[in-house]
Amino acid sequence: MRVKLAALGxxxxxxxxxxxxxxxxPDRIRQMLLLEDPYLYLMMFSAIAxxxxxxxxxxxxxxxxxVTGELISQQAARPEPRHVAGxxxxxxxxxxxxxxxxxxxxxxxxxxxWSLFTIAGVLLGILGYFRWQERSAKEPAREPEHVAxxxxxxEVPDPV
Amino acid sequence: MxxxxxxxxxxxxxxxxxxxxxLGLLATINQRIGxxxxxxxxxxxxxxxxxxxxxxAFFLFGVLGGSLVFRLLAGHSTxxxxxxxxxxxxxxxxTIVVGAFLLGAxxxxxxxxxxxxxxxxxxxxxxxxxxxxxxxxxTGTFIAVGIGASFVIKGLIS
Numbered sequence: 166m167r168v169k170l171a172a173l174g175x176x177x178x179x180x181x182x183x184x185x186x187x188x189x190x191p192d193r194i195r196q197m198l199l200l201e202d203p204y205l206y207l208m209m210f211s212a213i214a215x216x217x218x219x220x221x222x223x224x225x226x227x228x229x230x231x232v233t234g235e236l237i238s239q240q241a242a243r244p245e246p247r248h249v250a251g252x253x254x255x256x257x258x259x260x261x262x263x264x265x266x267x268x269x270x271x272x273x274x275x276x277x278x279w280s281l282f283t284i285a286g287v288l289l290g291i292l293g294y295f296r297w298q299e300r301s302a303k304e305p306a307r308e309p310e311h312v313a314x315x316x317x318x319x320e321v322p323d324p325v
Numbered sequence: 326m327x328x329x330x331x332x333x334x335x336x337x338x339x340x341x342x343x344x345x346x347x348l349g350l351l352a353t354i355n356q357r358i359g360x361x362x363x364x365x366x367x368x369x370x371x372x373x374x375x376x377x378x379x380x381x382a383f384f385l386f387g388v389l390g391g392s393l394v395f396r397l398l399a400g401h402s403t404x405x406x407x408x409x410x411x412x413x414x415x416x417x418x419x420t421i422v423v424g425a426f427l428l429g430a431x432x433x434x435x436x437x438x439x440x441x442x443x444x445x446x447x448x449x450x451x452x453x454x455x456x457x458x459x460x461x462x463x464t465g466t467f468i469a470v471g472i473g474a475s476f477v478i479k480g481l482i483s
Contacts, residue, residue, distance in 0.1 A: 171353045173407035176387020177394070178405025179358070179446075184395035184403055185330060191409030196474035204333070208340040211450060214347045215344025215473035216454030220351055230355035237355050239455035242442070244462035252448070252463040256470030260435030260478060261426060263409050265434060265445045267360040269386055274392035277401040279412075280423040285365075286431020293364050293432070295374070296437035 167232050180271055189271035191263035196258055258286075331397035347450050350384075357455060359447030360385060361438045414482050441467070 174309065176254070186208055187193045196202035223237045230237055241246075259265050264281050272280035333339070347358045363385025370377040370382070396402060407413065407428055408423060415422040438444040441463045448467070452460020 166381050168354045169383040171385040171400060172350070172356075173387040174357075175346050175350050175353075175372070176363075176384035177391035178349075178387075179343065179360075179384075180388035180391025180393075181369070181395045182339055182342050182346065182391075183388075184399075185333060186336075186343075186454045187403050188449045189392065190405075191456075195409055195475060198419075198471045198474065200388070204336050207336040209435055209445075210345070211337050211340030212343035212347060212450055213453045215341050216347035216450065216468050217347040217456060219344070220454055223348075223352060230351070231353045233354050235355045235431050237351060238356065239457075240476040241455055242459035243450075244459045247440050247467050248442060248448075248459045248463040251437045251439070252466035253470045254435070254437030255441055255444065256467035257474050258430040258437060259373045259467060260474035261470045262430035262434065264436065266364060267444070269431075270360065270363075270385060271392035271395075272402075272404060274389045275396040275404065276406045277402055277424070277474075279404075279408040279423065279427060282427035283431040283434070286428040286433075287361075287364055287435035288431075289428070290432040290435020290437070291361075291368050291439055292372075292435075294428075294436050294449075295372075298467045 166225050180274065180300065183267055184271050184275065187273065189264075189268045189277075194259075194263040194268070198263070258290075330395065331401060331453040344454075347454055354380060356380060357447070357449055357451035358384075359448055360388060361435070361445055362433070363388070365439065398451070410478065410482065439466075 185188060186205070188205065188208075190313075191204070193205065197205040206311060218258050220237075224239065229235060261271075264280075266287060266321060269280045269283045273284060336393075350356050359381065362381035363383075365376070366379050367385070370378050377399050378450055403442040408427070412419060412427055414448045417427075434444070436455045438447070440449060442459065443463065445467070448463040
C-alpha cells in the first residue's frame with residue numbers, strides 16, 4: 166500500500182505541474198509542434214537533465230529505494246523497430262489531438278469534456294494492442310521475415 | 326491566488342520540479358515514470374487480465390487529483406473556448422466531427438505508445454532520464470513525426 170500511496174503523491178505533483186505549465190492546453194502543444202514556442206521543449210529537456218543526473222548519483226552511490234528497499238536500478242533498452250513504428254503512430258495521434266496520456270487526464274480533471282473522446286480512443290488503442298499481442302502469441306511460430314511477430318517476439322520490460 | 330496560477334511560471338521552474346518528480350519515483354519505489362501504464366493497468370483490471378490495480382493506476386489517479394487541485398486553485402481550466410484547432414476548424418456538426426478526430430487520435434496514441442513502450446512521460450521523461458537508447462529513439466521519432474504532422478495539418482486547414 167505504501168508503494169501505491171507514494172505513486173499517488175508523485176502523480177498528484179505531476180498532474181499539478183503539467184497543468185500549471187499549461188501542458189494540458191492543446192493550443193500550447195500545437196505552438197510547440199509548430200516550433201512557435203520553445204517553452205515545452207525547454208521544460209521537458211530540463212526535467213530529463215535533472216532526473217538523468219539525479220539517477221546517476223543514486224545509482225553510483227548504490228542507494229536503496231526509500232519505500233521498497235530495493236537497490237535503485239534502471240534498464241536501458243536497445244532501440245528496436247517497434248520503438249520507431251510505435252512512436253511514429255503515437256506522434257501522429259499527438260499532432261491531431263495536441264495532447265497525450267498525462268494531459269488528457271489533466272483535461273478531464275479540469276472539466277474539459279472533449280478529453281472523454283481522447284481517453285476512449287486511448288483505451289481502444291490499448292485494447293487493440295492487447296488483442297494483437299494475444300493473437301500473435303496464439304499463432305504458430307512464423308517465418309523469420311514476419312515483421313509483426315518479430316516486433317512482439319523480442320519484447321523488453323514495458324515501462325508503460 | 327487565481328492570477329498566480331493562471332500564468333505559467335518560467336520553464337525551468339516546472340522543468341526542474343518535474344525532474345524531481347521523476348527522481349522521486351525512482352528514489353522511493355524504484356520505478357520509471359509513465360502515465361499510459363495507468364490507463365493500461367485500469368483496462369487490464371476491467372478485463373480481468375490482472376487481479377488488482379498496481380502503482381501505475383494510482384499514479385494516474387494522482388495525476389487526476391493534482392490537476393483537479395490546480396483547477397480549484399486557478400479558478401479556471403487551462404483549455405479555453407473549445408478544443409484547439411479542431412473546434413476552430415469544424416464549426417458544423419462540431420461534436421461529431423471533433424469527437425471522431427479525438428477518438429481516432431486517441432486510438433493512435435494508445436496503440437502507438439504501447440508498441441513504443443511509452444508515451445511522452447514513459448519514453449520522453451522516464452526512458453531518456455535512464456539514458457536508454459530506445460527511449461531517445463522513440464522520443465526523437467514522436468517529436469519529429471508530431472512536428473511534421475502538425476505542419477501538414479496547418480497546410481491542409483489554412
